[in-house]
Amino acid sequence: MSSEEVKIESYRLEGGEHEEITSLEEISEYEKELLAAGIDPKETDRSGSFLQQDHSVVFAKSLIPGLEIMAIDEALKKYPWLDEYHWNLVSQDMDIYTREVAERPTQGYFLYAKKGAKITLPLQSCLFISKERIRQNVHNIIIAEENSEIHIITGCTVSHRISSALHLGVSEFYVKRGAKITFTMVHNWAGKVEARPRSAARIEDDGVFISNYIMMTPVRSLQMYPTAYCVGENSRATFQSMIYAPKNSKIDVGSRIVFKGKGSRGEIISRAIAADDAQIMARGNLTGEAEEIRGHLECRGLMLSDTSMIESVPELKAQRKNLDLSHEAAVGKIAEEEIRYIMSRGFSEDEAIGMIIRGFLSLDIKGLPEGLARETKKMFDMTLEKVI
Amino acid sequence: MLEIQNLTVEVSGKRILHNLNLRIGDGEVHVLFGANGSGKTTLFLTILGFPSYDVVEGKIYFKGVDITEMDTAERVKLGMGVSFQHPPEIRGVKLGDLVGRLLERRGEGDAKALAERLKLSEEFLSRDLNLGFSGGEVKRSEILQLLAQNPDFFMFDEPDSGVDVENVELIGKITNEMLERDKRPSERKKSGLIISHIGYILNYIKADRAHVMLGGRIACSGMTEEIYNQILTEGFEGCVARCGGT
Numbered sequence: 001m002s003s004e005e006v007k008i009e010s011y012r013l014e015g016g017e018h019e020e021i022t023s024l025e026e027i028s029e030y031e032k033e034l035l036a037a038g039i040d041p042k043e044t045d046r047s048g049s050f051l052q053q054d055h056s057v058v059f060a061k062s063l064i065p066g067l068e069i070m071a072i073d074e075a076l077k078k079y080p081w082l083d084e085y086h087w088n089l090v091s092q093d094m095d096i097y098t099r100e101v102a103e104r105p106t107q108g109y110f111l112y113a114k115k116g117a118k119i120t121l122p123l124q125s126c127l128f129i130s131k132e133r134i135r136q137n138v139h140n141i142i143i144a145e146e147n148s149e150i151h152i153i154t155g156c157t158v159s160h161r162i163s164s165a166l167h168l169g170v171s172e173f174y175v176k177r178g179a180k181i182t183f184t185m186v187h188n189w190a191g192k193v194e195a196r197p198r199s200a201a202r203i204e205d206d207g208v209f210i211s212n213y214i215m216m217t218p219v220r221s222l223q224m225y226p227t228a229y230c231v232g233e234n235s236r237a238t239f240q241s242m243i244y245a246p247k248n249s250k251i252d253v254g255s256r257i258v259f260k261g262k263g264s265r266g267e268i269i270s271r272a273i274a275a276d277d278a279q280i281m282a283r284g285n286l287t288g289e290a291e292e293i294r295g296h297l298e299c300r301g302l303m304l305s306d307t308s309m310i311e312s313v314p315e316l317k318a319q320r321k322n323l324d325l326s327h328e329a330a331v332g333k334i335a336e337e338e339i340r341y342i343m344s345r346g347f348s349e350d351e352a353i354g355m356i357i358r359g360f361l362s363l364d365i366k367g368l369p370e371g372l373a374r375e376t377k378k379m380f381d382m383t384l385e386k387v388i
Numbered sequence: 389m390l391e392i393q394n395l396t397v398e399v400s401g402k403r404i405l406h407n408l409n410l411r412i413g414d415g416e417v418h419v420l421f422g423a424n425g426s427g428k429t430t431l432f433l434t435i436l437g438f439p440s441y442d443v444v445e446g447k448i449y450f451k452g453v454d455i456t457e458m459d460t461a462e463r464v465k466l467g468m469g470v471s472f473q474h475p476p477e478i479r480g481v482k483l484g485d486l487v488g489r490l491l492e493r494r495g496e497g498d499a500k501a502l503a504e505r506l507k508l509s510e511e512f513l514s515r516d517l518n519l520g521f522s523g524g525e526v527k528r529s530e531i532l533q534l535l536a537q538n539p540d541f542f543m544f545d546e547p548d549s550g551v552d553v554e555n556v557e558l559i560g561k562i563t564n565e566m567l568e569r570d571k572r573p574s575e576r577k578k579s580g581l582i583i584s585h586i587g588y589i590l591n592y593i594k595a596d597r598a599h600v601m602l603g604g605r606i607a608c609s610g611m612t613e614e615i616y617n618q619i620l621t622e623g624f625e626g627c628v629a630r631c632g633g634t
Contacts, residue, residue, distance in 0.1 A: 300479075337476045340438055344472075345490060345533060346464035359480030359516070 004221060004250070006194045008100050011135035011166040016054030016106065018130075024049060024059055030128065030159060036188045037155020038379050039126045045371060047150075050125035054134055055106040066117025067150065068110070069125075072139055075110035082110070085141050089172040089200035089229070097168045097196040101137045108138035108169070113148035113179070120369045122151040122184075127169065129193075130159040135166040142171065144179035144207075151372055152181065156195070157188040164192035164220070173201035173209060177232065180208040182368055184376055186383070189219040191247060197224040205232035205261065212365050212376070213241040216383045218249050225283060227256040230264035230293070237266040242361045242380070245278035245308075254283025254313070259293035259323070267296045271361050274301065274308035285315040288323040295324070301331035302360050358384055389414050389541050389579040390435070395446035397434050404430045405604045407446070412541075415576030417567055419590065419612060420583045422601030423624050428583045429473070431601070432545050435581075436470055437463050450541070469539030471530035473546040477519045483529055484513030490536035502535045506562060524555035531562055542566065542580040548589040560592020569594055587616050602628050 021027060024034070024041040031041055034051075043049055048062035048069045057071035068075075076082050092102040109125050129136055144150055158165060167189075175181050181201075189195060201209045209228055228237035239255035257266040268284045286295035301310035314327040334356050342352035361384065365376055390412045397405040405427050412418050422428045434441040435448060437460040448456050455463050484499055491497040500510055506528040518526060527547060534542060547563065548556050568576045582595060590612065598615035600608040602624060608615065608631030618627040 335476060338478050340460065341472070341476050341478070342481075342486075343460045344436055344464060344470050345486065345537065346461055346493070347489075348461050349459075355481055355486075356478060359478060359482070362480050 005096070006166060006196065006221070008096065008135065008166065011133055013104060013106070013135060016056065016131055016134050016136070018053045018056040018058050021058050024051060027053070030130065033128065033157045033159060033188065034126060034155070036383065037126055037157035037186050038153045038184070038376075039124050039155050043124075045121055046124050047119045047121040048123040050109045050111070050123070051128060052107055052109070052126070052138065053128045054131050054136060057107050057109070060109070062123070064119060064121070066114045066148070067119050067123065068112040069123060070110050072108040072110050072141060075141070082141065085143065085172060085174060089202055090170050090198050094198060098170060098198050101139055101168050101170045104137055105139050106137045108140040110140070111142045111150065111152065113144045113150040115145040116147045117145075118149045120149065120151065122153045122372050125152060125154045127154070127156045127167065128158070129162065129165045129167065131165075132162045133164050135168065137168045138170070140169065140171040142181060142183075143174045144176060144181045146176045147178040148176070149180040151368060152183045153372070153376075154183065155186045155188060158190050158193055163190050167193065167195040167197070169197045171197065171199040173199070175201060175203040175207035175209045175235070177204045178206045179204075182210040182212070184212040184365070184368070185214070186379070187213070187215040187219070187222070188217050189222070191218045192220045194220050195222045195224075197226070199224070199226035201226070201228040201237065203228060203230050203232055203235040203237055206234050207232055208236045210238045211240070211255070213239070214380060214383065215242075216244040216386070218245075218247040219251065220248070221250040223252040225254045225256060227258060228266065230257060230259045230261050230266060232261040233263055235261050235264045239268045240363050240365065241270045242363060243270070243272045243280065244275070244361060244384070245273065245280050246275045247278065248276070249278040251279065252281040252283070254281075254285065256285040256287070257295055258287045258289065259295060260289050262290050263292045264290065265294045267298070269298045269363060270300070271363060272301045272310055273304060273357060273361065274310050275304040277305070277307045279309045281311050281313065283313045283315070284327065285317070286325050286327070287317040287319070288325050289319045291320055291322045293323045295326070297327035299327070299329040300360070302357070303331065303333050389416070389451060390581070391449040392435070393447045393449075395434070395448065396444050397430060398442045398444050399430065399440060403604070405434065408604070408606055410599065410606060412579050412581060414579060415568070415573060416597065417569070417580040417582065417593065417595045419587070419595040419598045420581060420601060421587060421598060421615065421619055421624065422585070424585065426601040426624075427604040428601050429545060430604075432470070432543055432583055435543065436460055436468070464539070467540035469534045469537045469542045471527070471534055471542070471544045471547060473549060475518050475526060475530065478517040479519060481517045482514055483517055483532070486517065487513065487532060487536045490533060494536070494538060497536060499536070502532055505535070506532050507558065508532060523550035524552060527551055527555060527559050531559055534566065535562070540578055542578070544580065544582045546583060546585060548584060548586060556589060557592055560589055563593055567593070587619070590616060600624055600628055600631070607631065
């Protein structure tokens with residue numbers, strides 16, 4: 001399966017402007033959509049929030065010192081040095097989607113943790129689409145300065161009133177020496193939405209980058225292959241993704257880690273469930289270009305129908321002798337024996353299948369502060385409850 | 389509690405159990421001996437109602453209700469509980485979550501406290517079901533789930549196989565408590581059926597009656613100690629021959 005090319009021009013660029021708001025609760029008509037994407041309109045236990053509706057940044061506020069949250073246009077004007085980070089990890093010429101974002105950008109966010117700022121409360125950001133057939137071309141830059149720490153919950157979501165839209169998103173993450181970024185992203189699309197995120201992260205000495213990706217709703221097509229470059233010594237990168245693909249979803253998702261720093265480590269873990277007529281391409285690539293690096297790739301797929309498809313493509317590329325790269329991939333169905341076992345505790349067949357699916361998808365999300373981990377789990381359970 | 393009448397069972401068209409009869413009264417614990425392949429596990433899974441065990445003749449009554457055609461979950465809801473010999477590994481389903489749901493259904497009990505009785509740590513509850521469990525851990529996890537269910541009738545498939553002495557002792561002790569063996573016979577309500585190849589568990593659990601299975605039939609029944617000693621000295625077939633069975 002190769003990802004079909006999106007007809008960018010068939011989505012419109014005009015009519016995506018909105019007024020700023022002073023509180024997230026003002027857009028209460030979309031509360032459900034925001035909640036589904038992990039956004040708390042009350043901002044309880046949040047370090048700050050960012051909300052972009054179609055083409056306008058309607059809300060951007062940091063609640064604590066050491067953290068900056070603003071619209072990317074404003075940030076590029078305010079900080080000329082940001083030029084160095086803008087289109088540094090992702091090339092404008094990568095494909096038609098990056099060129100589109102470069103030529104016709106429609107905002108995006110700038111998140112910045114100052115040197116030494118340890119911000120354990122998560123910041124929430126949301127890229128929201130509320131207009132039918134609109135295209136959203138965002139560019140995000142996230143920088144964690146030396147020894148800082150930020151946890152980001154981000155949701156890409158669409159209004160219940162729309163069915164089709166195009167989301168193009170370029171994200172560049174910079175994890176400086178000893179810094180840590182966790183990025184938990186929920187995609188909550190609709191049946192005719194197309195999405196082409198283009199992301200990359202650069203991790204310096206002793207830095208940590210953790211990306212958790214959750215998608216449980218149908219999407220017309222989604223294609224992404226984020227890359228983490230572990231350039232620093234002992235840098236770390238983790239990608240975890242949990243995908244439940246129903247209906248006609250066409251998904252081509254992978255993660256790549258390029259180990260360039262001595263002793264760097266990383267893992268890619270993915271769980272994918274294909275139901276109905278869904279097609280999933282689950283990719284993974286570990287490239288070892290330095291000594292003493294260690295990487296592991298684990299990809300598990302579960303088939304729920306005979307008309308769906310999962311294709312798993314794990315790749316390992318080693319360019320040094322002193323390194324360790326491994327992968328395991330498995331695709332199968334739910335074992336009858338497992339269903340019977342749970343039923344023998346008094347659960348119905350449907351309950352048993354639900355428990356097994358939930359278990360299959362629920363990865364231990366590592367690296368999050370306890371409260372956020374709990375919350376993510378809750379959000380995950382809620383999402384799953386709806387689909388199963 | 390449980391009454392099986394003229395039970396004939398086929399698996400994939402092959403007849404495994406032949407006109408089997410068994411009756412376990414309230415408060416009674418029975419043990420079922422037999423060599424590998426004698427039909428013990430088939431009987432166990434038929435009582436539990438697994439669909440690949442086809443009852444071609446006969447009836448199973450549980451608490452006076454005909455459960456022959458009932459599905460597994462319904463039987464369990466009536467008060468049946470089982471401990472498997474080789475439960476499947478289920479990735480991502482946490483033992484603690486399953487126990488939690490069982491307790492929730494009952495509306496009482498604390499998973500951590502139950503686990504402690506079985507010398508299982510809180511950390512153990514967060515592990516995936518049976519994934520990488522040792523022999524002893526598998527059994528204790530099974531018993532933990534039974535404790536959480538608190539059924540009226542328990543079936544144990546080989547509680548003593550692949551388990552060290554210390555674990556058998558612990559499993560025996562908890563099982564005795566679950567089966568109310570510490571109470572006077574007239575006060576006992578819970579019943580059990582223990583399937584055992586070697587009978588080692590009987591050093592720790594007092595069973596009222598024993599049966600020997602041979603070729604898909606119950607070939608011999610009697611007092612537990614007597615039967616057990618005969619098996620030890622004369623083997624299964626010798627024991628059955630002495631019984632006058634075939």
